[in-house]
Amino acid sequence: MSRGIVGSRAGRATIASPLHKDVFDLQTGECYTRPGELHLPTWWVREDEGVIFVAPRPVLVAASHGTADPAGQRAVAGLVDAVRAARPELVVEPSFVDVQEPDVTRTLAGLPDEVGARIVPLLLSAGFHVHVDLQQTRQATQRPVTVSGALGPDRRLAQLLHRRLLEAGFDAESTDRVVLGAAGSTDASAVRDCRLTAAYLAELVQRPVTAAFLAHAEPGLAAAVQQVRAEGSGRVFVATYLLAPGFFAGRAAAAGADVTTEPLLTADGPVPPELVEIVGELYDGRD
Structure with missing residues (x-):
């Protein structure tokens, strides 16, 4: 968790980094002092005697099935990269429920202690992996973790x-x-x-x-x-x-x-914007 000094600018609440002197908009996370270069990943804030504590957003753990097919691996990696590009304020980590590594448990274990996670299954339907596997993984960890629904139906x-x-x-x-x-x-x-x-x-x-x-x-x-x-x-x-x-x-x-037809993702084609939108919405709370 980062610690900063509360302030305001043009009627908007801000938080300033005591170390680097950068000033951020608390609502949007935008940086006033280095616009376009820095962004504050905020999830919630708490004020204590004039000091605002900002908790980082949960990491988006993108949990796909996994495949031994190199074309499939490239296709899913492309989707994860597209989500990162669309949501630069988030930390996005790939993980897998089968075949590939790291699995979701290892991905969660590698996160900083104070950081939560939102697992978004890159699965088209909510079957065993969503209802059982990922729920068991969530229950076994000590950090705050939630699991979204599947990509479909949509x-x-x-x-x-x-x-x-x-x-x-x-x-x-x-x-x-x-x-x-x-x-x-x-x-x-x-x-x-x-x-x-x-x-x-x-x-x-x-x-x-x-x-x-x-x-x-x-x-x-x-x-x-x-x-x-x-x-x-x-x-x-x-x-x-x-x-x-x-x-x-x-x-x-x-x-x-x-x-x-080709699958929804192809190895070397553009990532469909629909998939990027759905992943973002699932992270934001659509279960």
Whole structure:
């Protein structure tokens, strides 16, 4: 926790660093003495006999699943970098619930003692990792830690899926058919969330969208592709509802569709602003 002297400037409360003489706006964190160079990461303040104590904002721990696929690793790292760029007042640390290191426990252990954390799962649905793994990690630590909800369901993700379909050649005027290809989960609420995302996407493509899964839930993606193909003419598109390239994306591509879209993140493409916005909102308190 930093310690400074309370003051005011143009009617706004300020805090001054006794050591460096820099003056910060308490509400925005902007630095008056070195604008654009310094920023005060403030979360809450406490006044004691004219002295204001400022606690740092919780660290944003971006917890993705993890993958052995280098393209998937680059894609997720790009999202973390984009969140850092969009929220320069925050400390953003990557971590993983499986496959890669550091795991969330190690990331939390490496933070300064006085700093809290807000874990934002970079997962599309709130299944076992969100409801069990990360909650157990939160309960096991001595520091103040909260866990946000998952990235989805969110209509902006459906808009991103729609954009991926258009990039892949989907024709709204044709008889093209769409299957949503999701990872799947043993958690019934996560499966419902995927079906809700399929409903959001159906509104955008103006035709039915079947939610199908690569593991743990039914219908399986390959079976759903076959069923949709048997029901009518036109190409069958799989809208890949996966965050990044990796094992499941490879399985989605092999499910027998005429066209399979890229995941929401690609290894070397631009990071979709929708994902950056959602991560920021989850950090700010949308559970």
